[in-house]
Amino acid sequence: MEKREFAFLLFNGKTMLRHKGFKRTEAFRDSLKDLSPSDVYYSCAYYSSPEEEMSAKGWTGADLVFDIDADHIPTPCKKEHDTWRCRNCGTVGRGAKPEECSKCAGQKFDVIRWPCEICLEVAKKETIKLIEVLDTDFGFSPNELKLAFSGHRGYHVHIENEAIRMLSATARKEVVDYMMGIGLEPALQGFDFQRGTGPSLEDFGWKGRLARAAYESLTATQEQREKPSSKKIKSVLQQKERTLGRWKGEGPWVLVGKLSSSNWKRIIHEAIEKQSVKIDTVVTTDVHRLIRLSNTLHGETGLKKVEFDAGEIERFDPLKSAIAFADGAVRVEVAEAPQFRLGDTVYGSFKDQRVELPTAAAMFLLCKGVAKALEEPVVVQ
Amino acid sequence: MAKYPFTPEAAERVQELDLRTTELCNPEYGGIIARAEERIREAVEDALVSDQTTGPVGGSRLIKDDVELLSFPVAVMMVIYMNDKLLKRRYALAEAKRAYHLLRQDSEEKITTIAKRFNLSMKQVKTYIKSLETTSSGFYLDFTNYLKGTGIFHERKWKLVNRTMQHGEVQVTKDEIARLVAEEIRAHMEEKLDVKTDLKLPQDVVDRIEKLKQLHLALRKMHEEEMPKETVVDAFPPCVQKLYKTASDKGHLSHIERFTLTSFLLNAGMPVENVVECFRPASDFSEKMTRYQVEHIAGGRGGGQKYVPPKCDTLRTHGICTGGDEICERTWRPLQYYQKKIRLMKSHPSRQ
Numbered sequence: 099m100e101k102r103e104f105a106f107l108l109f110n111g112k113t114m115l116r117h118k119g120f121k122r123t124e125a126f127r128d129s130l131k132d133l134s135p136s137d138v139y140y141s142c143a144y145y146s147s148p149e150e151e152m153s154a155k156g157w158t159g160a161d162l163v164f165d166i167d168a169d170h171i172p173t174p175c176k177k178e179h180d181t182w183r184c185r186n187c188g189t190v191g192r193g194a195k196p197e198e199c200s201k202c203a204g205q206k207f208d209v210i211r212w213p214c215e216i217c218l219e220v221a222k223k224e225t226i227k228l229i230e231v232l233d234t235d236f237g238f239s240p241n242e243l244k245l246a247f248s249g250h251r252g253y254h255v256h257i258e259n260e261a262i263r264m265l266s267a268t269a270r271k272e273v274v275d276y277m278m279g280i281g282l283e284p285a286l287q288g289f290d291f292q293r294g295t296g297p298s299l300e301d302f303g304w305k306g307r308l309a310r311a312a313y314e315s316l317t318a319t320q321e322q323r324e325k326p327s328s329k330k331i332k333s334v335l336q337q338k339e340r341t342l343g344r345w346k347g348e349g350p351w352v353l354v355g356k357l358s359s360s361n362w363k364r365i366i367h368e369a370i371e372k373q374s375v376k377i378d379t380v381v382t383t384d385v386h387r388l389i390r391l392s393n394t395l396h397g398e399t400g401l402k403k404v405e406f407d408a409g410e411i412e413r414f415d416p417l418k419s420a421i422a423f424a425d426g427a428v429r430v431e432v433a434e435a436p437q438f439r440l441g442d443t444v445y446g447s448f449k450d451q452r453v454e455l456p457t458a459a460a461m462f463l464l465c466k467g468v469a470k471a472l473e474e475p476v477v478v479q
Numbered sequence: 480m481a482k483y484p485f486t487p488e489a490a491e492r493v494q495e496l497d498l499r500t501t502e503l504c505n506p507e508y509g510g511i512i513a514r515a516e517e518r519i520r521e522a523v524e525d526a527l528v529s530d531q532t533t534g535p536v537g538g539s540r541l542i543k544d545d546v547e548l549l550s551f552p553v554a555v556m557m558v559i560y561m562n563d564k565l566l567k568r569r570y571a572l573a574e575a576k577r578a579y580h581l582l583r584q585d586s587e588e589k590i591t592t593i594a595k596r597f598n599l600s601m602k603q604v605k606t607y608i609k610s611l612e613t614t615s616s617g618f619y620l621d622f623t624n625y626l627k628g629t630g631i632f633h634e635r636k637w638k639l640v641n642r643t644m645q646h647g648e649v650q651v652t653k654d655e656i657a658r659l660v661a662e663e664i665r666a667h668m669e670e671k672l673d674v675k676t677d678l679k680l681p682q683d684v685v686d687r688i689e690k691l692k693q694l695h696l697a698l699r700k701m702h703e704e705e706m707p708k709e710t711v712v713d714a715f716p717p718c719v720q721k722l723y724k725t726a727s728d729k730g731h732l733s734h735i736e737r738f739t740l741t742s743f744l745l746n747a748g749m750p751v752e753n754v755v756e757c758f759r760p761a762s763d764f765s766e767k768m769t770r771y772q773v774e775h776i777a778g779g780r781g782g783g784q785k786y787v788p789p790k791c792d793t794l795r796t797h798g799i800c801t802g803g804d805e806i807c808e809r810t811w812r813p814l815q816y817y818q819k820k821i822r823l824m825k826s827h828p829s830r831q
Binding site for chain 1: 621646648762
């Protein structure tokens, strides 16, 4: 503990108290009680003097961390439940926030984001992908990973192994590029468009992944394809049965070697897109990263960042396991909120209503900034 | 040992032979000082030290090996004496390249042994390929060591994403190991050379050193290039061209895009005033803020550090690289592209 830097975000939303160090947990707990922060972070880095300013901290290594967030994965449902508001001119819109405001070109926004079931499922699937790549490609078995639900719309994976501790920022960037397929050269992974040869479906690492993704891409039906197929691809698909048969026998590339290189490039590009693991590139590269402390609350939801076994991920239900407030009820006035689930109950949707909700649900709306707590005492009957 | 004079066994042998600086002028040892001088000259002129270990067998060969071996510490001492940073780097590189050529052709056992000395332990896996009736040898290196050893290489083939990796072990060829080891040797040598000495050397040696120094300075002057006084927009790499156009078209640039454009323009010789002007079309332009940031990047304030644009690899990770053209294939830094393109434009004025 004494090697980590801690940081506290206060409820005013602006003050971040950094460069905090603690030698004993009691001192840490006391600080938490005194400050009552909305969010608590700790450094993935180890320092000899965490309380000093950056240049004097003495960096002695860092955990390898990955952050998967629905924010970085495109989902169609965002248009339904996310809204943004330009801080400069007040223009509002739905979906993920834009790079710049369409009216005034401002770049600062207030956002309201909802962790809906689809977004959570997508983040979970991506995390499962990450765990698999870390296992088969990097050699980190799932029980070497520290896995946690972020408290909002994603998952964090921490590797605290000594082997990776001294990896430089450059090396970590290479890991990021590996996960995302950045800088991948198909020719170096066994593709020869001239000869029509490529890696086999059973190959390891990116070779196998690309082969399998290309296979899926070529065998997808017309409806499943997002872009219209070229004539050549259509003709290949018409011979689908033959293609699949020969694929298993001789390898697919001879047959589809008839495709033009631009079609090939498109298929490979699609394959990389599908197979890449959509992690937050900045988090993994940053050797001084501050990341949310496990078992603390997320200021935007009132849910916990809760750790769990990688083996449990399929069954893990964040909207149940991350609930922090199990008792009591609170009366709130809700401006507007879509339907949402917590635990086994579905709440809302709400519009300009006063309602009594279980603490966790009320807290959730309060944290989202769409509700106010009412002073009226709770009537217990 | 004469092949790889930096190994502990070689060092032991050198001790055994017990050569003293005063004896260097002794005509019996003439071969050693001459070869040491030759090593340095080869480094200065060709950036590659030759291998003189092969020679006639028998008694005279043994002596030749010792000469080759002893010339190394002598050359090292002479380079340290010269006290020129650029020369030290060049010499370290030249000796490393010599080692690379020797390693490539050496046995697999030799390579793995020497690699181990530099903390590059690899596994060798021999697989028998039935259909071809041959045994192929694969080397596997732990990915953390691989990343550490290849951090400095730029070619795409070294990127982890373009390698075969399984359970944390990256497949490398014998040739690539030779390259990795050579790089360790270069770094190791640079460290060894990074000292000062006030050793008193015999006059003959001092004379030779002076000759070499002159040679080095003369060649260096020839290669020094000057950046043109005014920025040549046509020579901007495609990524910077896009940023430059976006800025003048009132488009939005992210933090890292602004940094890239600013640091590039400043390094290409654009004065601070003009760089600030580039950002004026932006809707949220604040002259005070922009000037502050540009001056900071130029190194005018506080820290005094001069910033350079991020490497192409970094730009690719952040989606700023536009894909690149033929010149991009051989460069890994935007400023490097700029210099190359200017050189090209000078030599082929009709070509763009």
